[in-house]
Amino acid sequence: MILYYIPCITTLGLILPTITHTYGPLLSIDKFIEDLYNINKDYTKEENKEDNVNNKEDNVNNKIYIKSGNIIINNLSYGYNENNLIFKNFYLTIKENERIAIIGNSGNGKSTLIKLIMGYYKIPNNTIYLDGKDINSYDITELRKEISYVNQNTKLFNISILENIQYGNNMSRENIELLIKKINVQNIFSNLKDGLDSQSGVEGSRLSGGQKQIIHILRCMAKNNKIVILDEPTSAIDVHNKENIINAIKELSNNKTVILITHDENLLSLVNR
Numbered sequence: 001m002i003l004y005y006i007p008c009i010t011t012l013g014l015i016l017p018t019i020t021h022t023y024g025p026l027l028s029i030d031k032f033i034e035d036l037y038n039i040n041k042d043y044t045k046e047e048n049k050e051d052n053v054n055n056k057e058d059n060v061n062n063k064i065y066i067k068s069g070n071i072i073i074n075n076l077s078y079g080y081n082e083n084n085l086i087f088k089n090f091y092l093t094i095k096e097n098e099r100i101a102i103i104g105n106s107g108n109g110k111s112t113l114i115k116l117i118m119g120y121y122k123i124p125n126n127t128i129y130l131d132g133k134d135i136n137s138y139d140i141t142e143l144r145k146e147i148s149y150v151n152q153n154t155k156l157f158n159i160s161i162l163e164n165i166q167y168g169n170n171m172s173r174e175n176i177e178l179l180i181k182k183i184n185v186q187n188i189f190s191n192l193k194d195g196l197d198s199q200s201g202v203e204g205s206r207l208s209g210g211q212k213q214i215i216h217i218l219r220c221m222a223k224n225n226k227i228v229i230l231d232e233p234t235s236a237i238d239v240h241n242k243e244n245i246i247n248a249i250k251e252l253s254n255n256k257t258v259i260l261i262t263h264d265e266n267l268l269s270l271v272n273r
Contacts, residue, residue, distance in 0.1 A: 020226045064138060068096040069226035069257030072119065072129040078116065086209050099258040099271040110261050114229055117259075118144055123247050130227070140144050148220035151231035156204035156212060161189065162196040164204075171222040179221055183251045185244045210241030217248045228252060231261045242266070 071094040086109040094100055102110050111243060114225035115121055117128060119140040135143070145168075156164050165176055174198070176263045180186050185241040188211055192198040213233060234245050249260075250270055260271055 040178045052124065064142045064146050066131050066226045068131050070094065070096045070129075070131060071227070071257065071259075072118075072132075074127055074129065076116070076123070076127050078112070078121070078123060084119060089157075094257055094259070097255055098273075099253055099256075099260065100273050101260045101262060101268055101271040103261075104261065111231070114149070114231065114259070114261070117229070118147055118149065122194055146225055148223055148225040148228045149231070150213070150220060150229070150233055154216045156200050156207070156215065157199060158202045160194075160197050161192075161200055161207075161211075161215060164200055165196075165218045165222060167219060169219070169222040169224075176218065176222065179218060183221075183248045185214050185248055188241065188244055208241070209236040210238065210245065213237060213241075213245055214248060217245070218251055221248075221252050226257060227259075228256045229259045229261075233260075234262070234264045234265070234267065246270070 052189075071092070073090060073092040076087045076090040077085055078087045102113070104110055112121075115131075116123060117135075119135055123136070125134055125136050130138070130143070157167065160199070162173060162176065165171070171179075176196070180189075189195055189198070198206070200207055200215075201212070204215075207215070217233070230249065233249060234242055237245050246266060249267070252258075253270060258271070260267060
């Protein structure tokens with residue numbers, strides 16, 4: 001991902017005359033922007049080095065590796081106000097490598113529960129434990145990197161399919177191709193002229209629902225996090241692609257703690273309870 005530094009209008013107003021004098025007309029703007037980008041890139045690199053030195057100790061302390069993936073919810077009471085509690089004295093234990101399904105009507109707290117586990121809402125201490133550790137003792141930003149979450153709104157970027165799969169992980173193209181063959185979903189991209197190099201379009205606009213969901217699942221598999229949360233993973237999938245998605249989820253779930261939110265009875269065979 002390339003980040004561009006865009007100077008403020010005032011700054012440009014002060015330096016544009018110098019640009020023209022230094023670079024000449026017509027060519028000046030492009031050459032200036034290129035030089036400005038390179039200067040900013042070098043500055044950012046040096047700034048990051050300094051930050052890394054200053055924050056080295058903090059980064060070590062905040063680094064999280066969820067090893068077992070067990071989840072304990074202990075006497076949770078939560079709501080958006082005291083008179084409308086979504087959960088009251090709620091208990092749940094999910095053991096390491098256990099796969100559970102959460103089924104229910106819309107608005108009964110399924111998504112809220114997921115957001116609580118991922119630290120989006122503040123709760124009292126000693127209410128939710130991950131790997132035996134109070135969720136409030138984690139660095140929440142780092143914690144979320146350790147949980148793979150797939151829903152219908154998971155982001156896709158206007159880059160290639162391969163780059164979307166690699167987002168947030170360092171898996172090589174070769175290993176991704178092997179992974180696609182392993183879960184037997186290579187046919188889902190076979191109608192695309194450039195295969196994995198095909199552009200996804202803005203928010204995946206050039207891809208089908210099945211293709212987008214497979215990308216999300218492959219991304220999770222590449223990250224190899226211990227906790228996986230799947231929120232209605234087959235809801236936008238046609239019948240033709242559903243078997244591919246189910247097979248991919250089955251492979252993704254191996255040796256993982258999985259929370260599956262679904263209304264699809266075909267997925268219930270994948271869970272322990």
